[in-house]
Amino acid sequence: MTEEVKTEAEKGQEQMDAANLFREEIYTDRKIGVIRCLVPVTAEGKVDESRKVIYTGEAQIMTQMGALPISFDIEADNLAAAVANYREAAKAGVEKTMKELQELRRAAASKIVVPGQPGFTPPEGAGGSGLVMP
Structure with missing residues (x-):
């Protein structure tokens, strides 16, 4: 049975x-990180002066699982200010990410696991004929 895969745009739900x-x-210095400038434009591709340029930064932190990409907003009115503010914004972005990871760990650790549900592993040495009592 083959089902055609359609994107949201093809379904007419998004445009x-x-x-x-x-x-x-x-922009990058090829050492520390990347700054992305999102320049507002009109549908014709001309710069839209009525909206503000958005600056975001990207960095990576090394974890036991490998590199973890971090994205963060940089408060700035121009590229020079974004470069100057990169370090503090990156620090705040890493702190926010670490807090989110800790919260995910807490949520996973406090999850109640009931026998018979996916993810339940009986304790080692608990026997196990594979039968589950109703």
Whole structure:
């Protein structure tokens, strides 16, 4: 049985917002990280002076599982200010990510596991004929 896969746009549920378009510019020092500038543009591709440029930063932190990408907003009115504010914004982004990871760990640790549910593993040495009592 073959089912055709359609994107949300093909289903007619989503469409690009012509009033909210941005051109993306990427800047890097090839050492520390990346700054993305989202420049507001009109549907014709001209810079939309009525909206503010958005600056975001990207960095990676090394974990036991490998590199973890971190994205964060940078408060700035121009690229020079975004470069100057990168360090503090990155620090705040890493702290926020670490708090979110700790919360996920707490939620996973406090989850009640009931025999018979997916994810339940009987304790080692508990026997186990594979029968589950109703």
